[in-house]
Amino acid sequence: MAKAASERLRARRLLLDALKMPETLTALSLADWELLLRVARRARVLGRLESALDNAGLLGDIPPRAAAHLRAARNVIAHRKTLISWEVNRLFWALKEIDAPLILLKGTAYLLADLPPAQGRIFADVDLLVPEERIVEIEEKLVARGWFKTEIDPYDDRYYRVWMHEIPPLRHRERGTEIDIHHRLLPKTSHLASDPAPLFAAARPLADRQLRVLAPADMILHALVHLFLEGDPDEGLRLRDLLDVHDLLCHHGQEPGFWASLVPRARVLGFQRPLFYGLHHAQGLLGTPVPPDVLHDLEGEAPAWPIRKLMNRLIPLALLPGHPDHPSRQATLARWLIYVRAHWLRMPPGLLIRHLSHKAWLRFRGRRKRVDLAQLDLKQQ
């Protein structure tokens, strides 16, 4: 048991040190590289390590076998960038005649707005935020221009359309890339207020004027909402989402007035709690520079102390990938609790019970979760 515990600590230290101080990687032993590659693959940050080493001119100073893994991740990322950029280009073409603002979200936004998190980051699909009243029109237009609605069962379709903040994903007939169309950042049923109107009002246009990205503070708040409320019970919280937040804070933190506006904006959008947790853990795990008065200002948004203590323990456990050979029961439990919490915040109790019992019934009937091979292959990077 003592060995497992020290191995878990080693995995955690290797990953966090690599992310915080990539220049120290040149001194790593082969055994440490071996574990780091496995853990970084699980957290899907191999590309980030590659780009950090490349920027420092250090790729030639690491073991060739490790460099090969990083090179592979870089190649996949470059390919995904091409695919996503082209998909956005086609989307823009398809929706040109519709006079509605199209806000790119998450990875797509970082890529098109050329923001720091785009470096070395894997892009899975295109996320779009559009006004809810235009969604039928937009969906019809896309279907007419070659996209199709991915096949899902009637329950899931209703789940999306009645309760969620997005419609079922669309996919182009010839290209595999999925488009997720959102009309708000959180499900309609969520406890947290999520009126999208202020987001549209503050959005920033890109070169193509119809395409926009969220304003800096909104972009960070969305990344945090996504991190804490869109969990997956197996994967836990996505460390790469917190890394996006870290990069955005480092980038926009330089701009005058940014920090002063962040907490008030979170209050307007109702996202104080995710901001509280996000800043706290970005600083704790990644060393993100956060001005003390901002943290002080957020103290009033902290939960009661037993909850705060518990969450401080659960969040890092759910964020870090753990050790591939020594899975920890505590981390599994933490991931599950965080997942349940996210669902709790997304739906009122009655609905939650209905939804979870439907899912349990499907499992009982022996319907396995569909394994999407393309997604599975993508996750190897």
Added chain:
Amino acid sequence: MIVGDLSRREFGTRLAGDGLRLQFGPFNLCIRSNLDSFASLAHRLYTPYPLLDEETLSDFHVEIRSPRGLHRWFRRQACFGVDGQTPFAPYTVEHAFPALEWGINWCVATRSHHLLMLHSGTVERNGQAILFPASPGDGKSTLCTALAHSGWRLLSDEFGLVRPEDGMLLPLPRLIPLKNESIEVIRRFRPEATIGPSFLDTRKGTVAHVRPPLESIRRAQEPARPRWLIFPRWVAGAPFALEAMPKSQAFLMVASNAFNYDVLDETAFRLVSEIVRSCDCYSLVYSDLNEAIPALDELCNTMAG
């Protein structure tokens, strides 16, 4: 050291402990298993493969083991795992060996994007290689097995691994999984070939693994230059036909028979162009190995001479 230098007991202890570290061509593997039946067969079929010492970096950490938790008490199953994840549904325990072999190929195909991976059998003689790009079922494994037992060196029956830096082909001489009728074909063609047991009703039908000749395994770190592109098709009862193929057509067929042509974008285009430019391209239809092998030998001798 090779696997054969370990006693069966020591071999099993490593598999069940920190893992058995093996070298398959360009890849270092760490394999774990708590299944005795798997260990026995692996010890026999992996005999000539080189072992790695602790001070090396393993590329893939794979395992084949009985499921954790209650499952194992009422169903005898084997789970394929990589880095602590189990991406696929469990297999019956009898299919543990083919499941692991297939799982390793899956790791290579989904993770090795630092190389261009053509879906192609590859053999070499006198430093010159034939690539056999083909879809599953076109008989490339059978053809590669027959050639590897007829004086050619096997690079791989499945992967044409192209190194982007210099366009050389890297060997990956793993066990060759023969399917269905081809098992009997090879048994008749080369009775001395080392063939493992037949696994019935796997997800790919009946499968039996042929061990490549020692020479191919020993020279697994020696790359080769592509010289011929031959697109094989096995057709029952068909007369032998080897016909020159236009390079434009060959290009499309190579590009569309690759694991990651799209991922490598421009690099892939450049590499495939270079291969097609420097290779003679043929289509091959065959039904009888006794016709096909001498014809390929002759092709090699005349062109090389």
